[in-house]
Amino acid sequence: MANVLLEMKNITKTFPGVKALDNVNFQVEEGEIHALVGENGAGKSTLMNVLSGIYPYGTYEGDIIYNGEVCQFQTIKDSEKKGIVIIHQELALVPQMSIGENMFLGNERGKKNAINWNETYKEADKYLKMVGLSESSHVLIKDIGTGKQQLVEIAKALAKNAKLLILDEPTSSLNETDSKALLDLMLEFKKQGMTMIIITHKLNEVVYVADKITVVRDGATIETLDKHTTEIDEARIIKGMVGREITDRFPKRENVTIGDINMEVDNWTVYHPVYTERKVVDNVSLNVRKGEVVGIYGLMGAGRTELAMSIFGRSYGYDIQGTLKVGGKEVTLKNPREAINAKIAYVTEDRKGNGLVLSNPIRVNTSLANLTGVSSHGVIDMDKEYQIAVEYKEKLKTKTPSVEQNVGNLSGGNQQKVLLAKWMFTDPDILILDEPTRGIDVGAKYEIYCIINDLVAMGKSVIMISSELPEVIGMSDRIYIMNEGKFMGEMRASEATQENIMACIIQSGKGE
C-alpha cells in the first residue's frame, strides 16, 4: 500500500436550499491516477473546488488531510503552495499573450517589479519539453490549436510545482488523437511519481488511464473501484453512476420508414473566412432522406461544423460554392432566416456560445428562433409563449421547476434540451445536430437519443455530427466519414464498426 496523499473526510457543502455534497469521503494514494466520475451536477466539481480552496475553509464542513496534515485553504494560492493544482475545463489562457507569458502569469519569474524574461522563456521551454510540445514559448496562444493549449495548461501547472494535479474534463474539447496523447502523457507523469485526479465523462478514457475510480452520485460518493482488484469496464461504471445498468445505450428505432431525399448538397466547397486561400470544406456531397438519421463522423477540426454552418444560411465561410437542394428544388440560402424558412435547423455544438441566451429564461429561449410563431404584428402573445415553453419542457422532459428559470442555471443536459426545443419549435424538416450529446451525462444522452428517434418517426431528416464513434454507429442509418474537409467514405451503419471507420480515416491520411 502506498501512502495516502490526500484524504477528504466527511465533507458536507450546502448552497442555499441545496446540499451539494453530503458527507463525502474521498481518498487518493500517492502516485495513482484517480478518476472521479458521475453525472452532471453530481458534485464532482464542487468537491474539487472545496479541495482547491475556491470554497474557502469554513464554508464547508469536514476535513481535508493532505500529506498528513489538516489543511485550511482560504484561497487557490494556499492550495497551490502545497502543490495542489487544478486545471479547469475552460482553458484559462490569454490568447494574445505568448505561451511563456501565460505559463508564468501570476507566478512571474524575476523580481517583483522587474520580470526576468530570459529566465521566464528558458523555464517555459523546459516545461514545454516535459509535456512534449516542440513549440517555442514565444509563440502566441491564439496561434496554436486547442490540443496544444491544453498541454500548455498542464505545463503551467507543472511550473507551479504540482504534486497533486487535478484535471477537470481535460479532453472535452480535444479530438481523439490529442486526447490519446494527453492520456499517455498522464501515464508518463504517473511513472515519474505524480499523483493525479481526473474528472471526465468519457468512460473509455477512465478505463484506459485510471487506477482507481470513485463514483459520485447526488452529492455522495457511492463507491470506489480499484482496477487492480476488480474487473472494470464501461458498463460497470455506468451502473454505479446511474444506479442501474443501461443495457441499451441507444434506444431502438421502430416503425420508421425511410422516404425520399429531403436535402441534397452537391460539390460543396467552403473557404476559411480569414485565411481565404484555405479550403475548410472541400467538394463535399451528401444527401439525407425523410425519416433518416445520417451521421457525419469526424474529429474536431475536420470541417464538420463549418460544413453545417455554411449550409445553414451561410453562417460560416467565404466564397461558398456548390448546390443545395431542399425537397428537390435548388435553393440559395443567404442568411439563417432564409434557412429557417426553408425548414432547416442547425443545433449548435456550442450551447453557451452560439446557442442560448443564458441570462434569459427557458421561455424566452424556446421561442427565440420563431418569435413570429407566438406573436402577431410584432406583439408577443405572452400566454401562448408560456404554453409553448411548458409544452416543450414536458415533451423533452426538461428538469426545471419552471420555464421562467434562467437557462444559465440549468445543467448541460437540460440546456441541450432547451436548445433542441428552440429548434423543434421552428418546425424544421431537416435538423442538423452538431455534437448533440457533448458534455452531458449518460441519462440525458439517452433521452436526447429518444428525441432524435421521435423526430425521424415524424418523417423529419436528421444529420448528426459527432466525434463519438459508438454514438455515430449506434444512432445513424448511414454514416459519412469526414477528415480534413473532405468526405473520406460513406457506409451503412450496419456495416460500420469502430475499426473500419478509423481505418477509413487513417487510410486517407496516408493517401496524401
Add this chain to the structure above:
Amino acid sequence: MKGIKLTDVLKKYTMVIALVLVIIFFYFTTEGKILFAQNINNLISQNAYVFVLAAGMLLCILTGGNIDLACGSVVCFAGGLGAVMMDREMNVWVAVIAMLLCGTIIGVWQGFWIAYFKVPPFIATLSGMYAFRGLSNVLLQGYVVGIRNTTFLNVFGGGADCYIPDFMGSANFNTTCMVIGIAISAIYVIVILRNRISAKANGYEVEALPSVIVKTVIICAVVIWLFYKLANYKGIPTSLIWIALVLLIYSYITTKTTMGRYLYAVGGNEKATVLSGIDSRKVYFFAYINMGLMAGLGGILTVARATQAQPTFGQGYEMDAIAACFIGGASAYGGEGNIFGVIIGAVLMGVINQGMSIMGTDANYQKVVKGLVLLLAIIFDVMSNKKKK
C-alpha cells in the same frame, strides 16, 4: 419555494428602498421642503429630459452596454432648430415635427454606421457629440433664441401655463388633477385583477397574493399621493404627460414586442441571436433610431422648459441618461434592464439634485455626490450578481 424571503425582496427592490431612504434623508435635512407640492412639480418638469433620454438610452444599453454620447448635442441641435423655426414665425406643429424628424434622421445616421459598418457606438456617437454641438453653434450663431409661441410652451411644459387646465373645483385645489390620479389608480387595479384572473383561468403561475396586494397598494398610494400634491399646486404639468407617454410606450416595446425581445437577446448573446435567424444589424439600427427620436423629443422639452434655445444646452444630458439607466439596474454588458428601473434611477438622481439644491449645497459637490451614487449603484449590482452564482 412559496415563502417570500426578505433578502430576495431587498435585493429585487434595492434601488426603490434606496430611493425611499434618500427621500427620508432629505425630508429631515430640508425640514420637509423636498416634499412641498411645488418642489415635486419642479422635480418632474426639470427632469423630464432625463426620463425621455434614458428611455431611448435603455434600448441602446440593452443591445450590449452600448451608449449614445451624442444625445446631449442632439437635444441642443434639434431644440435649436425648432426655436429658430418658430422665431421665423413658422407653424408650431411644423417646427415640432421638424425637431422630431431631425432627431430621428441623426439616429438613422449614427445607427447606420454602428449597425452596418460596425463602427463602435462609443466612437460613432462621440463623433456626433462633437459634430452636433458644433452645428448647434452654427445654427444659433452663438446667440440665445427666445421662444414666444405660447401653444408650444403650454403643450411641452414651459412657461407659466403648462398645466392641464382645471375643469372643475376651486381656486386652491385642482380637482381635475385629483380625479385623474384616482382614475389611474383604479385602472391600474382593474388591469392587475383582470390579468390575474385570466392567468389563473388558464392555469399559469401567478405571483403570491400578499405580495401582489402589497405592491398594488404601494403603487396606488404613491400615484394618489403624487396627484394630490400636484393638485395642491397647479395641477398636472404637461411635461408629465410626455414622460408618461414615453415610458408607457417604451415599457410596452421592451416587454411585449418581438423587437423588444430581440434587444435583450442581442445583448445577452449576439451569436446565438444571429443563428436564430435574427438580423442583429436591424436591432442596433432600431435602437439608435429610437435614441435619435427621443433626443428630438428631449430637445423639444428642454427648449420649452427654458423658453429659449442656447448653444450650450444639453451638455452632460447624455451622462444623466446613462447614469439613470445604470442606477436603475441596467447591465453594463447588455441584456438586462427595464423601464421601471429607469424611472427609479431618474427619480433618484432628480431627488438627490433637488435635495442638495434646497440644502444649498455647492453645485460642484452635487456632481461629486452624483458620481458616487452611480458608483455605489454599480458596486451593489456587481455584488448581488456575484452572490447569485
